[in-house]
Amino acid sequence: xxxxxxxxxxxxxxxxxxxxxxxxxxxxxxxxxxxxxxxxxxxxxxxxxxxxxxxxxxxxxxxxxxxxxxxxxxxxxxxxxxxxxxxxxxxxxxxxxxxxxxxxxxxxxxxxxxxxxxxxxxxxxxxxxxxxxxxxxxxxxxxxxxxxxxxxxxxxxxxxxxxxxxxxxxxxxxxxxxxxxxxxxxxxxxxxxxxxxxxxxxxxxxxxxxxxxx
Numbered sequence: 493x494x495x496x497x498x499x500x501x502x503x504x505x506x507x508x509x510x511x512x513x514x515x516x517x518x519x520x521x522x523x524x525x526x527x528x529x530x531x532x533x534x535x536x537x538x539x540x541x542x543x544x545x546x547x548x549x550x551x552x553x554x555x556x557x558x559x560x561x562x563x564x565x566x567x568x569x570x571x572x573x574x575x576x577x578x579x580x581x582x583x584x585x586x587x588x589x590x591x592x593x594x595x596x597x598x599x600x601x602x603x604x605x606x607x608x609x610x611x612x613x614x615x616x617x618x619x620x621x622x623x624x625x626x627x628x629x630x631x632x633x634x635x636x637x638x639x640x641x642x643x644x645x646x647x648x649x650x651x652x653x654x655x656x657x658x659x660x661x662x663x664x665x666x667x668x669x670x671x672x673x674x675x676x677x678x679x680x681x682x683x684x685x686x687x688x689x690x691x692x693x694x695x696x697x698x699x700x701x702x703x704x705x706x
């Protein structure tokens with residue numbers, strides 16, 4: 493069971509351990525996906541399955557994508573986990589091959605609703621699932637004190653939050669905390685929120701993101 497007091501490494505180990513409970517179902521889904529790709533008429537071809545683990549009740553969202561015909565044996569693969577704590581609902585992106593987990597905190601989705609979607613009618617579960625569908629990762633690294641100051645200028649009620657990471661994403665710019673190879677993404681700002689004296693910094697990391705996603 494995941495609790496708010498856990499370190500990122502402890503959460504990583506907990507989710508990695510629980511992932512073993514869906515591997516067999518994932519492998520069966522892969523065999524089914526291969527057959528569907530061979531019959532598909534339009535590409536990219538994507539299918540998603542959701543599995544809830546029996547004991548810890550974490551929701552795993554598994555997706556296979558074939559960019560074109562011929563990818564039935566080597567599709568793109570993604571694995572996400574939705575889990576609950578006393579603080580709310582979290583989304584974790586598992587990069588299995590590199591042993592990395594990126595976690596999106598409940599506050600991230602609150603700000604995503606306010607600053608990116610600007611919509612009160614969609615449920616939090618829908619926001620999370622839609623984010624999974626369009627997620628393309630992000631580019632970033634350890635931030636400078638300047639970037640930490642930027643975070644505090646956008647999150648006045650979270651001045652004591654530890655922040656050492658910023659990144660460009662498809663929708664805007666994210667701030668969070670990085671511990672080893674694991675990241676907790678805490679908030680997001682829209683491109684329109686960037687101030688004139690911050691523009692050079694954010695333009696630089698956005699160019700990196702665009703180059704990686706070409």
